[in-house]
Amino acid sequence: MLRPLLIAWIELKRFGTDRGAIAFSIALPIALFALMYGVFGRGASFSAAASMVDLDGGPLAGELLDRLEAVEGLRVDLMTEAEADRALDRSRILTAVVIPTGFSEGLQSGEPVSILFKRRGSGGETGQIVSHIVQGVAQDIAGEFEARKLARDGLAGRGVPEARIEQTMTPLLDEARAVAVERRTVGEEEAPAGRLIPGVLTMFLMLAVTLSASSIVDERRMGTLERLLTTRLTVNQLFLGKFLASVGRAMVQALILLSLAFAILRVADAAAFAQVVAFSLLIAAAISALGLVVAGAARTSEQATWGAVFLSMSMTVFSGAFISVGETGPLAFLSKLTLNKYAMDGLHGITSGNAGLAGQGPEAAILAGITVAGFIVARVVFRTAQKGE
Amino acid sequence: MTEEFLVAKDLRKRFGDVPAVDGVSFTIRRQEIFGLLGPNGAGKTTIIRMLSTTLEPDAGGIEIGGRSVAEDSVGVRALIGVCPQELALYPELSARDNLVFFGRMAGLGSRQAKEAAAENLELVGLLDRAKDAVRKFSGGMKRRVNLAAALMSRPHLLFLDEPTVGIDPQSRNHIFETILRLRSEGMSVLYTTHYMEEADRLCSRIGVIDHGRLISLGTPAELKSAIGPPDEVTLEQVFLNLTGRNLRD
Known part of the structure; x- marks a missing residue:
């Protein structure tokens, strides 16, 4: 032995x-x-970049970009349409979000507006997540704008100042946007x-x-x-x-x-x-x-x-x-x-x-x-x- | 003392269709240095491999020290030492570590192996370089360590397969003296070489092998007398006379 x-x-x-x-x-x-x-x-927290093209340049497009910046783990990469097309062409990105011209004006006038998602194939897993986030934030903005418009229209001619309406609406809309989330841990997550x-x-x-x-x-x-x-x-x-x-x-x-x-x-x-x-x-x-x-x-x-x-x-x-x-x-x-x-x-x-x-x-x-x-x-x-x- | 220590009978070995060894029989006596001469590819190394238990013959029998290689190969290994044609050492390790390791593999205990390593290194004149890595040695020194490693099992029969290839006259002479001293201490030796003067000087009997067959066997004087007066004929002339002058690869 x-x-x-x-x-x-x-x-x-x-x-x-x-x-x-x-x-x-x-x-x-x-x-x-x-x-x-x-x-x-x-660590394993969510981290992604949203490749954004702002053709509108209006206040509501700016609002959309600001709110996307505020989303945890999401970074906004602002680029021109040509840059986005080139990046897509070379597969450097799989999804680009285009805010079209007239986005802000359309929302303000109450007309239907759209956001364009340009993507390669399915847009990639991260691209799909980012698309849903952008869509959600844009719908929030549209809903809030619609609510403000309804309030202003309803109070028109009653002598209520614009600032007062905004002062009242803002906390209400913030509250409405905040959906309570309950987290219940059912087991330890395996470390990545x-x-x-x-x-x-x-x-x-x-x-x-x-x-x-x-x-x-x-x-x-x-x-x-x-x-x-x-x-x-x-x-x-x-x-x-x-x-x-x-x-x-x-x-x-x-x-x-x-x-x-x-x-x-x-x-x-x-x-x-x-x-x-x-x-x-x-x-x-x-x-x-x-x-x-x-x-x-x-x-x-x-x-x-x-x-x-x-x-x-x-x-x-x-x-x-x-x-x-x-x-x-x-x-x-x-x-x-x-x-x-x-x-x-x-x-x-x-x-x-x-x-x-x-x-x-x-x-x-x-x-x-x-x-x-x-x-x-x-x-x-x-x-x-x-x-x- | 003429007792036969090794008896090889009708050894045969084929590699595919080629007969490497074809009915070779010979004996080696106790305290005898037996020379096995032959051109390249004649079958010398195949014979040594069969005698040293690493290659099974297709036919024939081998007995060493009364033990059958076929039936008791482990027992036979206890009696033999092999110094292969190529260096068989671990170059990264020291001479001493090499020898102790092969001694342990041969069945020596730790202390016995260390003592035997020191004795054998002294025998081959390398005790002062015991701790140096073998890779740092000259060709002649490596050959001497190779020989010392074969002696670690304290064998009764030593197989030396061209032990002096490519070394200086001093190292060669040292190896000759070592072999003669070992014989005087009771060891039998099977010696293969291409240097005819070595065989003439060392061997008491010589077998000449070619194309796998033993074509001549006798003392150097007997072999020489077959073609002329022994004092005037060299062993090389005998060898060329027996095996021809065609080149072998």
């Missing part, structure tokens, strides 16, 4: 002498974390970074495929494989040692990434951190075992690298990381053949705070099964390939 540990130890020691590899191993998770922090570090962690961590741990896939080829390249196989070391011990080294290296990187994510983005509490680490260990083990299958078959560094790339890319793509695989159909079936699906499902279960590690029994069992099966297949493949040499 000591020899696999020595194999793993010597591999980690060799890794420790390579300053470039160490720097890269530390820099990679930090860079990935910085990316996550840049995206999610400022927490939703990202399963995918990022799984993809990151997939790097272990490359490490383990090249581990035997590296020994072959240095000539040490032949020497090791003439000692009392068995093939099982050799593969177990390589497996441990691969898991060890993957976990060091995963720990750096997770520590930063949990400490700075406060993804979840310490208990969840420990559970994610424990589950990551299972993922790293399963991925390393699959990498060993490639290692057992590969005869050159190129074969090992391309085998690892193919394995990791196909599992990432078919797991649904980039495409929607749905619940049924061939893609859904393929996703169930990937390790990533069970890895991400398990991690989601922990980071969402719903079930914890104890609730991830099926996923953990599948990952453990992949580990054992991968290890056995790797050994058989290696033996078969050795005989054919």
Whole structure:
């Protein structure tokens, strides 16, 4: 049992002498974390820009723009019609709101007015939200103007000063505009970074495929494989040692990434951190075992690298990381053949705070099964390939 | 002492349609340095791989120290040391770390491995460079560490596959002296080389192999006498006479 540990130890020691590899191993998770922090570090409140074109220039168009500026999370980008058309043409924006000429005058005279939404396709999710906000604010202004007009018309000829009417109407309209909203929390919202962690961590741990896939080829390249196989070391011990080294290296990187994510983005509490680490260990083990299958078959560094790339890319793509695989159909079936699906499902279960590690029994069992099966297949493949040499 | 320590009988190995080793039989006695000579691609390395348990023969049998390679490969490995043709070391690690590691893999305990590493580094004249990374060594020094690593298992039979390729005369001479000293301590050696004067100087018997077949076997003097007076014939002349002058790739 000591020899696999020595194999793993010597591999980690060799890794420790390579300053470039160490720097890269530390820099990679930090860079990935910085990316996550840049995206999610400022929280998840609504933030969007309304691209507005004011062809009217009248007081009510100005009122509309002022009120849009006051909406929380909404920024008004005022542009000319030509600028808006160019931005739409180049897909820099997906929706532009045009306040047409005569908007203010039409409202003031009681005629129907319109606002033009120019958009590419459906206008994008944010564009649709912004459109509804603009529409709501414009209808508010129109309604208020109509109410003021009715009040003025009703009081006409009764000697009530215009200022008095306005003084009375303004608080009434403000009150009417303010719709009371009750907020009732039915559960903790998962931190945005927490939703990202399963995918990022799984993809990151997939790097272990490359490490383990090249581990035997590296020994072959240095000539040490032949020497090791003439000692009392068995093939099982050799593969177990390589497996441990691969898991060890993957976990060091995963720990750096997770520590930063949990400490700075406060993804979840310490208990969840420990559970994610424990589950990551299972993922790293399963991925390393699959990498060993490639290692057992590969005869050159190129074969090992391309085998690892193919394995990791196909599992990432078919797991649904980039495409929607749905619940049924061939893609859904393929996703169930990937390790990533069970890895991400398990991690989601922990980071969402719903079930914890104890609730991830099926996923953990599948990952453990992949580990054992991968290890056995790797050994058989290696033996078969050795005989054919 | 003429007891046979290694017995190889009718060894055969094919790679696809190509017969790499075709019915080779020979023995190596205790305390004997046995030379295996042959042109490139003759089958020398394939024979060493079969003898050292890393390649299974298609047919034939091998016994080392009374143990069958087919039936007790782990037991056989306890008796052998292999110094491969290519350097087989971790260049990032120190000479000492390399040796201790291979000693542990050969079954030595931690303290035994450290002691053996020091002994073998002294034997190859590199004890003062024990802590230096192997990648910093010259070609000759690397070859000597490669030999020291093969000795870590304290073998009874040592396979040396062209151990002096590309090194200076001093390192080569040091390796010769080491081999002779090991033999005097009881070790048997299977030695392959392309340098005929090395084989002439070191080996008590020589087998010449070509196209996977053993085409001649005897003492250097016996081989020479086949084509002329031993004092006037060189081993290189014998070798060219047996294997021809055509280039081999």
